[in-house]
Amino acid sequence: xxxxxxxxxxxxxxxxxxxxxxxxxxxxxxxxxxxxxxxxxxxxxxxxxxxxxxxxxxxxxxxxxxxxxxxxxxxxxxxxxxxxxxxxxxxxxxxxxxxxxxxxxxxxxxxxxxxxxxxxxxxxxxxxxxxxxxxxxxxxxxxxxxxxxxxxxxxxxxxxxxxxxxxxxxxxxxxxxxxxxxxxxxxxxxxxxxxxxxxxxxxxxxxxxxxxxxxxxxxxxxxxxxxxxxxxx
Amino acid sequence: xxxxxxxxxxxxxxxxxxxxxxxxxxxxxxxxxxxxxxxxxxxxxxxxxxxxxxxxxxxxxxxxxxxxxxxxxxxxxxxxxxxxxxxxxxxxxxxxxxxxxxxxxxxxxxxxxxxxxxxxxxxxxxxxxxxxxxxxxxxxxxxxxxxxxxxxxxxxxxxxxxxxxxxxxxxxxxxxxxxxxxxxxxxxxxxxxxxxxxxxxxxxxxxxxxxxxxxxxxxxxxxxxxxxxxxxx
DNA sequence: CGAAATGATGAATTGTGTTCATTAAGAGGT
DNA sequence: ACCTCTTAATGAACACAATTCATCATTTCG
Numbered sequence: 001x002x003x004x005x006x007x008x009x010x011x012x013x014x015x016x017x018x019x020x021x022x023x024x025x026x027x028x029x030x031x032x033x034x035x036x037x038x039x040x041x042x043x044x045x046x047x048x049x050x051x052x053x054x055x056x057x058x059x060x061x062x063x064x065x066x067x068x069x070x071x072x073x074x075x076x077x078x079x080x081x082x083x084x085x086x087x088x089x090x091x092x093x094x095x096x097x098x099x100x101x102x103x104x105x106x107x108x109x110x111x112x113x114x115x116x117x118x119x120x121x122x123x124x125x126x127x128x129x130x131x132x133x134x135x136x137x138x139x140x141x142x143x144x145x146x147x148x149x150x151x152x153x154x155x156x157x158x159x160x161x162x163x164x165x166x167x168x169x170x171x172x173x174x175x176x177x178x179x180x181x182x183x184x185x186x187x188x189x190x191x192x193x194x195x196x197x198x199x200x201x202x203x204x205x206x207x208x209x210x211x212x213x214x215x216x217x218x219x220x221x222x223x224x225x226x227x228x229x230x231x232x233x
Numbered sequence: 234x235x236x237x238x239x240x241x242x243x244x245x246x247x248x249x250x251x252x253x254x255x256x257x258x259x260x261x262x263x264x265x266x267x268x269x270x271x272x273x274x275x276x277x278x279x280x281x282x283x284x285x286x287x288x289x290x291x292x293x294x295x296x297x298x299x300x301x302x303x304x305x306x307x308x309x310x311x312x313x314x315x316x317x318x319x320x321x322x323x324x325x326x327x328x329x330x331x332x333x334x335x336x337x338x339x340x341x342x343x344x345x346x347x348x349x350x351x352x353x354x355x356x357x358x359x360x361x362x363x364x365x366x367x368x369x370x371x372x373x374x375x376x377x378x379x380x381x382x383x384x385x386x387x388x389x390x391x392x393x394x395x396x397x398x399x400x401x402x403x404x405x406x407x408x409x410x411x412x413x414x415x416x417x418x419x420x421x422x423x424x425x426x427x428x429x430x431x432x433x434x435x436x437x438x439x440x441x442x443x444x445x446x447x448x449x450x451x452x453x454x455x456x457x458x459x460x461x462x463x464x465x466x
Numbered sequence: 467c468g469a470a471a472t473g474a475t476g477a478a479t480t481g482t483g484t485t486c487a488t489t490a491a492g493a494g495g496t
Numbered sequence: 497a498c499c500t501c502t503t504a505a506t507g508a509a510c511a512c513a514a515t516t517c518a519t520c521a522t523t524t525c526g
Contacts, residue, residue, distance in 0.1 A: 008474095008476095010474055010475070010520090010521050010522065011474085011522095012473060012521090012523070039512090039514085040513075040514065041513080049474080049475090050474070050475055050476060051475095051476080051514085051515085052476065052516075052517085053474055053475070055514095055516075060514075060515075061513095061515090113354070116354075117350060117354045120409065121346070121349075126413050155433075158426070158430065159426055161407075161415075162403070162407065162423070162427065162430065164406075165403045165404075165406040165410065166399060166402070166403040166406075166427075168402075168406055169398075169399070169402030169403040169404070169405060169406030170395070170399040170402040171398075171402070172406065173399075173401055173402030173405065174402065176353065177394070177398065180358060180359050181359065182394075183394060190395070193391070193395050194395065194399075197391065197399060200388075241505095241506075241507090242490090243489085243490050243491060243504075243505055243506070244491090244505085245490090245492070245503090245504060245505080246504095248504095272481090272482065272483085273483065273484085274482085282505075283505070283507060284482095284483085284484085285484080285505075285508095286504085286506070288483095288484065288485075289505075293483075294482095
């Protein structure tokens with residue numbers, strides 16, 4: 001018989017269940033407090049385990065964060081392909097990608113923050129699953145651009161990497177500004193504006209159309225000249 | 234007479250000198266190790282003071298970081314106006330702003346990293362001097378755009394804030410990608426490409442020019458019609 | 467039902483930022 | 497030159513959070 005401090009009852013769950021519990025708790029706490037201000041003790045408490053137990057399932061705090069973000073990101077991207085496959089036209093497809101990204105940030109600002117601030121900046125980021133997912137995700141956008149180029153709708157003399165930087169950089173910069181209280185955040189209008197800006201920059205210059213018009217009119221003038229029997233100008 | 238542990242000799246310097254020493258040491262250590270991996274003890278050692286002394290001049294570690302970045306950023310922006318004032322033309326001025334930003338990141342990647350990761354993301358960022366400096370800095374770029382609009386060179390139906398997000402978002406996204414080993418980093422070529430992309434998107438659509446051309450040609454046709462005494466088409 | 471294996475615990479450890487009572491250096495007056 | 501008085505600098509102690517690990521509880525299996 002012991003009289004030491006009451007030891008809490010030990011619950012044994014399946015590994016999967018414990019991992020799920022801890023990750024759910026961690027996601028909530030991280031969402032509320034951010035990364036640095038979220039003590040492991042809070043996460044442990046919410047997951048109904050003791051601090052030390054977390055280390056049985058996760059290497060360290062950062063690993064826990066990575067897994068949480070990974071889990072969320074993966075689930076989120078799961079149905080992108082399907083949604084995208086139902087949309088036709090370069091402009092519409094591009095708009096969807098941009099709009100979806102904006103919506104995601106709008107829906108989960110805290111998790112996006114964590115991802116941008118603590119995952120992207122880590123030394124090991126390029127070895128993360130999130131990095132791969134993200135790469136795969138932006139590649140889809142570039143594929144849309146490529147298709148537009150192949151169809152002759154878009155300029156073919158641009159660096160695709162820079163187009164990607166422009167689109168996603170713009171979205172993220174815009175969001176940061178919003179998150180610190182600058183302006184409004186309207187995914188629909190913003191998506192329209194971005195597509196407009198980007199496509200206007202990418203579309204084959206209207207000069208071609210203008211020249212085309214001039215060509216045709218020049219021919220018309222020739223016809224008129226022959227009709228009138230004398231030079232027009 | 235004491236036999237306790239030898240107390241290091243106390244050097245008394247002017248307040249300014251001490252602050253400068255500590256900030257120089259902090260900048261170096263932060264540059265080398267980043268923020269989180271830079272212990273105060275390292276900074277103290279390099280500044281030839283003891284850890285506790287730093288807190289006589291700076292509230293805490295974060296405050297020290299803020300002051301260091303502030304100092305650097307301020308010095309860097311000091312001569313922007315002067316350099317910019319010697320450049321004419323919307324395209325050239327815009328290109329200079331973009332190129333300068335790229336160069337800065339190229340020259341001080343570590344400090345830029347610190348700024349993006351630890352200053353921008355802090356709750357208090359919008360009350361920082363760096364925030365004000367940055368605002369003032371990006372405003373110059375927008376002024377260039379505004380001048381272009383006023384001169385009739387650029388579209389007037391764009392959200393300036395979005396243009397700013399596009400330019401700086403692009404630069405920073407591009408840089409992040411570079412810093413984690415993706416592609417090359419050539420400020421000159423990149424600046425050209427960005428200006429090209431942005432301006433092509435901002436320039437008044439050639440359609441207008443085309444319509445203008447059509448208008449003038451239509452009048453020419455009318456003249457020819459009256460000249461020929463019968464309809465051309 | 468007993469013993470081995472495994473999971474969970476929480477007290478202890480470690481590492482780091484921060485505080486503060488103590489001490490030394492310099493300034494100013496006599 | 498000597499004696500305060502003020503203030504800068506010190507470094508030991510503190511606080512707090514991540515991480516470890518010896519111990520104990522629970523389950524599994526023979």
